[in-house]
Amino acid sequence: MDYKSAAEIDHGSDDSEVVPTGQGFSAAPVRLVPVVLAGGAGSRLWPMSREQYPKQLIDVLGPDSLLQATVQRMKGFQADLGAASSPIIVCGDEHRFVTAEQLRARGIDARIVVEPARRDTAPALTLAAAAACADGEDAIVVVMPADHAIVDVSAFQLAIAQAAQHAERGAIVTLGVPPTRPDSGFGYIKLGVALASGAHRIERFVEKPAAELAAQYLASGQYWWNSGIFVVRASVWLAVLRMIQPAMYDACVSAHAQGASDGLFFRPGADAFKSSPSDSIDYAVMERLGSEEKFAKGVVIPLEAGWSDLGSWDAVWEALDKDADGNAGRGRVVFEGATSSFAHSEGRLVACVGVTNVVVVETDDAVLVADRSRVQEVKSVVNRIRALQAPEADVHRKVRRPWGYYDSIDHGERFQVKRIVVNPGGRLSLQLHHHRAEHWIVVSGTALVTRGSEQFMLSENQSTFIPLGVTHRLENPGKLPLELIEVQSGSYLGEDDIVRFDDTYGRA
The missing domain is CATH 3.90.550.10 (Spore Coat Polysaccharide Biosynthesis Protein SpsA; Chain A)
Known part of the structure; x- marks a missing residue:
């Protein structure tokens, strides 16, 4: 045109x-x-x-x-x-x-x-x-x-x-x-x-x-x-x-x-x-x-x-309703003798005692504590975390995917435990891993599993094992979310150890 x-x-x-x-x-x-x-x-x-x-x-x-x-x-x-x-x-x-x-x-x-x-x-x-x-x-x-x-x-x-x-x-x-x-x-x-x-x-x-x-x-x-x-x-x-x-x-x-x-x-x-x-x-x-x-x-x-x-935590504090002492909180938050402060909890109880002009933000894998007058410097902190190659700069413990999400709830030198939730109709890619095997335990819902040339259903409290190097796929054919626990074991557990053969969502 x-x-x-x-x-x-x-x-x-x-x-x-x-x-x-x-x-x-x-x-x-x-x-x-x-x-x-x-x-x-x-x-x-x-x-x-x-x-x-x-x-x-x-x-x-x-x-x-x-x-x-x-x-x-x-x-x-x-x-x-x-x-x-x-x-x-x-x-x-x-x-x-x-x-x-x-x-x-x-x-x-x-x-x-x-x-x-x-x-x-x-x-x-x-x-x-x-x-x-x-x-x-x-x-x-x-x-x-x-x-x-x-x-x-x-x-x-x-x-x-x-x-x-x-x-x-x-x-x-x-x-x-x-x-x-x-x-x-x-x-x-x-x-x-x-x-x-x-x-x-x-x-x-x-x-x-x-x-x-x-x-x-x-x-x-x-x-x-x-x-x-x-x-x-x-x-x-x-x-x-x-x-x-x-x-x-x-x-x-x-x-x-x-x-x-x-x-x-x-x-x-x-x-x-x-x-x-x-x-x-x-x-x-x-x-x-x-x-x-x-x-x-x-x-x-x-x-x-x-x-x-909303370019900073101070701006978030400004936008929220406050108590008589000027405090604003979201989630499980308690103020005692605090003034003009902001606290946000994603899960754990956050108690602020006797502080003034403080920001506290709690998530699953990180906690921020800052003076409200210096919250613009949070960006510098993120750059320092990224320079240390720490994952918390870029990703949450809970990672969203087109099919749902996974939450990395524990890990060690040769193992990792994830909670995986697949939306109704969600379908992971057909894939294999060169360095890890996986155990799947269904907590709720119904799973359609492809493992090599096999295809079978799993329901609550049932499990299966995916050997290293075997093609596999997980799907949710039901109308309710599918929740399972995945236990990975192997010499390398990074997300880049995925070889995709087919993907509904067009990912490489």
Whole structure:
């Protein structure tokens, strides 16, 4: 598809937005498509967030993961442009199955675009914009990071409806949050000319100023926090990107054109996408809107809906309800004489006595204790753990797979014990191991076992042995989860000792 050049954009008068006039788009009413950017690692929320199960997939605030909460934020949206269409989710290859499962669990029908590699948010948005234009329409995309918290969803939807009116006329719109404190952890937007309903032109962006400068911004009343939420016509984004970031535009549009569906997922062309420069939406485009009049105009809409960028444990503490002493806790947590502290327990009882401004996070295999004022340094701790080649930097003890999960509950020099749960209809790959044998004991449910040329069923309290070097497969043919205990023994027990012959989920 010809997405038109930026030169084809009609800029209108000084008080109007850009009006797209390119070829290839229908004259049908503009659709509004939520786009959720669900890549990234979120290492500052370690030990809950890790490389293979990052923060957008965890439930730090409530029963829903941050991804589930973000997608549901547009549920029931109605505005002059109509209801929102099914969302587009952009995620990494390693997280695609968990992403799909979390959406399915909430009854969300979405298009999942799988990034072949991490290239930051601007290329991710470009893939989504190309997908939103693929049917010949020129959709307005509502671009939301998957790791934010919003308290007042109605106020959020009202701001989106207002932003969509400007986007329909061709502006690139962002939601700005009036600051409540001089926070140097956020980017800021300087307000330009006032528009209707509290909106402003964007004069310029300032990326994470020093604390003294952030205090001056707060006192001036001329700066808002940059929420990272954008509303823009897909064609406008593509046209502007082609003018100012031609290499990124060519790589991402080519990747989409070369892409193909793979079951639940859309896979862009890997080689083309990997050739794209890596950059954020702010750096690639938004920071140039205030100074480059030949580009689309930037508009900022106020968002006063209890917004929080959950980039650290201090931000999580801020977003949660607190007791009379300013403490917030989740799980099995007890406070005694503690103030302004946060504690999270995944299982074991955590007791905080006489502490102030402390963060404690307990998981199955790691415990974090930090001063709340220094939680930004958690990322440095993760880098040190990774340098030590310790697995806790990247993986949890419980590891999710497309078919379910396993939990490594014990291990020694030549053995490992796992609890394996296979979802109904789940099917592990047909595989063998060169260095280990396995014993399987069914705890509950029914297992269909392939072992060499044999195939047989196992039920509760039955077991079998898989010798070293024998092909095997485990399946759950039932309607309830299958749970079993696996005891591995051998000279090497690493997950890379797997030779796959057939896999339902397309893994190598």
